[in-house]
Amino acid sequence: SVSAQWIKHSFQVMGTQAHVEFWFDEATSPENSAERLVKIIEVEMNRIDRAMSPYKPDSELSKVNRLASTQPVKITRELMALLQVSHNIAQLTEGAFDITYASIGYQYDYRKKQKPNQTAINDALDAINYQGIKLNTADSSVYFLHPQIKIDLGGIAKGYAVKQCIELLSKQGIKHALVSAGGDTGLLGDRRGRPWYVGIKHPRAEDKAAVHLPLTDEAISTSGDYERYFMEDGVRYHHIINPKTGDSARKVVSVSIIGQDSTYVDALSTAVFVKGLQQGLALINRLPEYEAIIIDNKQTLHASNGLQ
Ligand code: ADP
Ligand code: MG
Ligand code: MG
Incomplete structure (x- = not known):
């Protein structure tokens, strides 16, 4: 009926x-x-x-970015919780996931094909360090230890939502x-x-799936270098930034993480993308709650131990 x-x-x-x-x-x-x-x-x-x-000037995040390097800024419990998770994942991934990547990230405009030059990158690299974010849970405030710190939750907010x-x-x-x-x-x-069948996009063929995974009661996130990018001199500038260099991460082309918590799964897919095949798989193989599928530069599929 x-x-x-x-x-x-x-x-x-x-x-x-x-x-x-x-x-x-x-x-x-x-x-x-x-x-x-x-x-x-x-x-x-x-x-x-x-x-x-x-992008919204009156968002809570924008307010924090405007003020937190000059004074502690009161934030909602919800933002505090997400900043704490972001801190945990930054630690877990040795800074591969780092929401302070934004001081450089905000200088890229993929639609206008704009990127920061090396001087601008060098200037901003100092401010990229998640340990410069001071969270005070006692009065629910956040404070930035470096004047140039900016944060961005693009690598975790959708998983959280x-x-x-x-x-x-x-x-x-x-x-x-x-x-x-x-x-x-x-x-x-x-x-x-x-089961649900969730497709992982083919990284170089639009509207084509590289693989379909049967999944039940869990979450999956894919990070790819094909979502937001532009090409210049044969080099792909895309939206996943290596916080240590300020340049796009180019060791692999697609990373999918599977696990229970979609917030963690989202952030981990971004982190493993930065870490690349060997270090990324090693990390996921140490974490029994998560599995990974990585597509490397030669478009070869690799899976973590639990998926073999
Ligand atoms: P999508 O935005 O397609 O879900 P991801 O989950 O991989 O893809 O997130 C990529 C986004 O994460 C970027 O658009 C940017 O907002 C943010 N980001 C980029 N590099 C990093 C990084 N090293 N650490 C944390 N966040 C990042
Ligand atoms: Mg992510
Ligand atoms: Mg995401």
Whole structure:
């Protein structure tokens, strides 16, 4: 009957395409409507975007970037929690994931094909160090120890938004759902008796999948050098920056991480992209909760031990 069906909806948010898909059964959710659940997801993603976007001058993140190098800035619990997770992941990845990459990151404009010159990079490199972010949980404030520090949550905020949305759907009684924002996907349950199949994009052929993975009740994030980039003199300048050099990371072309927590999975995919094949796989193989699929420069697929 029509009272139980798959609901699908796509919309634009956080500079990318978001997608939600869930099994809606009127009989088990009489107090809800599918439209209302879709609305809840859109509202939540837009709320997170308004708080964490670097492009919105009145976002909480923009306010922190304007003020935190001159005085401690009070922040919401939510931003504090995400800054703490970002700090943990920076430590775990030895600075491959570092939200202070932004003092250089903000000097790239991929649409206008603009990049900082080496002098500008050298100037900003001093400010790239997550340990320069002082979090004070006692009064919920953040303070930057270096005058040039800027932070950006582009490598973690979509995974976080996906996690929030999956939790909201679960609280509303939904048992089977997929929520994605760009390359970050969260899954609730299975696809009613079979797994979800999530495709990893082919890094050099548009609209083609390199592989499809059967997944249930977990999250997967893909970081690729093909999402936002421009070419100059045969070199690809793209949106994943090695915090140690200020240049785009070029050891691999695509990294997917699979695990329970889509916030961590998002940040880890960015970090492993920076670390490259050997160091990246070594890291993931030390972490039993996460698996990785890495596509190298020769477009060869590599998988972490747990996926073999
Ligand atoms: P996507 O934005 O497609 O989800 P990622 O999850 O890999 O891709 O995140 C890339 C984004 O992360 C960049 O657009 C930028 O905002 C941010 N970023 C780039 N380099 C780093 C880094 N070394 N550490 C933390 N964040 C980064
Ligand atoms: Mg990421
Ligand atoms: Mg991401």
